[in-house]
Amino acid sequence: MKLVHVLVAAILLQLVATSVSGGLRGQEPGGAERTRWNILLITADDLGLQLGAYGDSLVTTPHLDSLAAAGVRFEVAYVTQASCSPSRSSMFTGLYPHSTGQYGLAGFGLALHPHLYDATVPALLKEAGYRTGLIGKLHVAPEESFPFDFRPADKRSRRVRQVAQQADTFWNETGAKPFFLMVSYKDPHASWDWRERRKQGFPRQVEGLPEHPIAASARTILPFQQIDTPSQRVRVANYYNAIMRLDAGVGMLLEVLHEHGHAESTLVIFLGDHGPPFTRGKTTAYEAGLRVPFLVRWPGVSKSMVSDAMASAVDILPTILDAAGVGIPSGLHGSSLRQVVSGTDTVWRQYLAAEFHFHGRGFYPRRAIRDHRFKLIHNLLSGTAKPSNSIDNDKAYEESRKPPYAGTSVGRAFETLADPPEFELYDLETDPIEFHNLAGLPEYREVQVELTQALLAWRQETNDPFLDPAFTDEVARRFETRWPVQWVLVFLGAVVTMLIWWRLRTRRGNR
Numbered sequence: 001m002k003l004v005h006v007l008v009a010a011i012l013l014q015l016v017a018t019s020v021s022g023g024l025r026g027q028e029p030g031g032a033e034r035t036r037w038n039i040l041l042i043t044a045d046d047l048g049l050q051l052g053a054y055g056d057s058l059v060t061t062p063h064l065d066s067l068a069a070a071g072v073r074f075e076v077a078y079v080t081q082a083s084c085s086p087s088r089s090s091m092f093t094g095l096y097p098h099s100t101g102q103y104g105l106a107g108f109g110l111a112l113h114p115h116l117y118d119a120t121v122p123a124l125l126k127e128a129g130y131r132t133g134l135i136g137k138l139h140v141a142p143e144e145s146f147p148f149d150f151r152p153a154d155k156r157s158r159r160v161r162q163v164a165q166q167a168d169t170f171w172n173e174t175g176a177k178p179f180f181l182m183v184s185y186k187d188p189h190a191s192w193d194w195r196e197r198r199k200q201g202f203p204r205q206v207e208g209l210p211e212h213p214i215a216a217s218a219r220t221i222l223p224f225q226q227i228d229t230p231s232q233r234v235r236v237a238n239y240y241n242a243i244m245r246l247d248a249g250v251g252m253l254l255e256v257l258h259e260h261g262h263a264e265s266t267l268v269i270f271l272g273d274h275g276p277p278f279t280r281g282k283t284t285a286y287e288a289g290l291r292v293p294f295l296v297r298w299p300g301v302s303k304s305m306v307s308d309a310m311a312s313a314v315d316i317l318p319t320i321l322d323a324a325g326v327g328i329p330s331g332l333h334g335s336s337l338r339q340v341v342s343g344t345d346t347v348w349r350q351y352l353a354a355e356f357h358f359h360g361r362g363f364y365p366r367r368a369i370r371d372h373r374f375k376l377i378h379n380l381l382s383g384t385a386k387p388s389n390s391i392d393n394d395k396a397y398e399e400s401r402k403p404p405y406a407g408t409s410v411g412r413a414f415e416t417l418a419d420p421p422e423f424e425l426y427d428l429e430t431d432p433i434e435f436h437n438l439a440g441l442p443e444y445r446e447v448q449v450e451l452t453q454a455l456l457a458w459r460q461e462t463n464d465p466f467l468d469p470a471f472t473d474e475v476a477r478r479f480e481t482r483w484p485v486q487w488v489l490v491f492l493g494a495v496v497t498m499l500i501w502w503r504l505r506t507r508r509g510n511r
Contacts, residue, residue, distance in 0.1 A: 035300075036178050037323040039125070039323060040183070040267070041091070041182045043136075043185065043273050044187060044273070045137075046273070047188055047272030047275075047276075047293065049291060050240065050276070058240060064247050064270070067268065070297050073306050074295075074296075074307050074309065076352065078291060078310070078353075080313050082282050083282070083359045085140055086102050088139060089102035090314050090316075091313050092120040092122075093317060094314050094317035095314060096462055098355060098464045099333070099464075100116060101116075106139050112145065120317075124317075125320070125324055126147050129177070129178065130180050132147065132148050134181075134182045135151075135181070136155055136186065139184075150170045157183075158187055158245065159207060160246070161249075163252070164252035185250075189242075190393070201234070201235035201394075202238040202242045205241065209248050213237075220233045223433055224287070225279065226433075229399055235278075267320070267323045269319070271294045273292070275289040277394065278391065278394050278396060279389065283387075285366040285368040287428065302341035310352040310372075311340075317332065323338075351369050351454045352370050354367075354369075366379050366380065370451075373429050376425050376439075378422065381476070387418070400414035413433075413434070423452075425451070
């Protein structure tokens with residue numbers, strides 16, 4: 001009898017060990033065993049290709065470089081829109097923003113279409129028996145439609161040690177159940193503190209991180225801007241410092257994952273939600289806004305390699321569902337990356353597309369498409385409207401108007417940014433920073449025609465409502481009439497706050 005008890009105990013221990021290390025197991029069609037992988041999705045606010053793994057020699061990012069080396073690093077990967085909420089809406093739904101309804105930032109009356117409330121990653125995985133968690137911001141509306149089981153009230157995700165502690169709590173509470181955890185780091189987003197925003201742009205250190213900050217120098221200039229001023233050097237240096245703090249946080253997070261025994265049973269996906277918060281990056285359709293680091297480590301599936309397959313944020317949901325053993329809905333705009341990351345020969349996309357509509361101001365719809373060499377941007381309202389020429393208090397455009405840049409390729413690039421023609425065409429092999437517009441040149445006519453046709457085909461295949469000029473006009477009027485009222489309210493609120501502050505200060509002075 002004692003022997004029977006020992007055998008039963010051994011079997012139970014083995015079952016527990018299997019469920020913890022390999023997730024829950026089920027049956028594929030035909031009876032084959034499959035694993036329901038745990039999922040860890042990590043996003044970084046406003047992170048472009050400024051990582052060691054992507055060839056940046058100024059920044060030190062050992063933890064993200066190690067993650068890249070252990071899995072698949074996509075050489076070319078796009079978000080769907082270089083703006084936070086639309087980009088994240090695509091991660092959650094597998095659809096481009098023109099189909100999610102989240103055309104611009106949450107908080108401006110924009111939100112997911114109601115029929116998508118039950119079709120997001122957390123909703124689909126929760127229904128499949130997963131425990132779901134979110135650390136940091138969501139920033140897709142309506143937030144109450146996302147059924148996260150775990151969501152700490154403190155969302156200060158620049159405090160990366162705290163983020164690791166919150167993840168530890170999540171995994172302690174989850175036990176052997178399969179999980180989906182999304183960790184959204186605030187770094188390297190620009191600071192909302194007006195003092196840092198005006199002088200440094202980003203906090204140089206938070207709780208002593210990074211331990212060895214980068215100082216402003218002739219090297220702290222972004223190639224896609226080439227604006228060299230003392231203030232811009234400081235701003236770029238502190239952007240890099242925010243990236244190094246992010247890297248330290250990711251290292252802490254992955255260490256906690258390992259301590260809980262989940263490292264070999266968890267699909268890890270890491271990406272930026274769009275490019276840097278600098279003019280010609282965030283809120284544009286240029287490479288600096290759309291291209292992000294995209295890393296995938298899928299134990300037992302992915303190989304250690306650099307992939308030339310062009311990945312997109314719309315591939316995240318189908319990849320996650322594939323890993324979870326959940327049926328992938330029809331009509332998605334992306335595909336599972338399983339075959340690509342495993343190194344299997346597979347037919348993959350020939351073109352990579354993206355778009356822009358609205359951030360916090362300036363409705364200016366764009367569509368962009370590229371192949372492995374050339375890139376086409378279609379500015380839908382060229383000649384009738386102009387895009388914003390700055391983002392997050394970046395002064396690069398103002399500096400580009402000054403004499404040192406007059407008549408230079410830098411000055412002309414910023415002129416194109418501020419008042420773009422209908423089409424822009426770039427040779428990304430010879431001009432990766434998109435300074436020289438080739439649209440309309442006879443020698444590039446065939447390339448432009450090919451990409452224009454491919455762009456139209458993509459828009460038709462994805463049912464882009466902005467193909468209808470009447471719809472575009474309707475949305476444009478909505479922004480024109482709605483947002484000024486909001487900004488007036490914000491201004492009035494700021495005035496009231498200043499009056500209260502002045503009154504309190506006067507009272508203290510009279511005591």
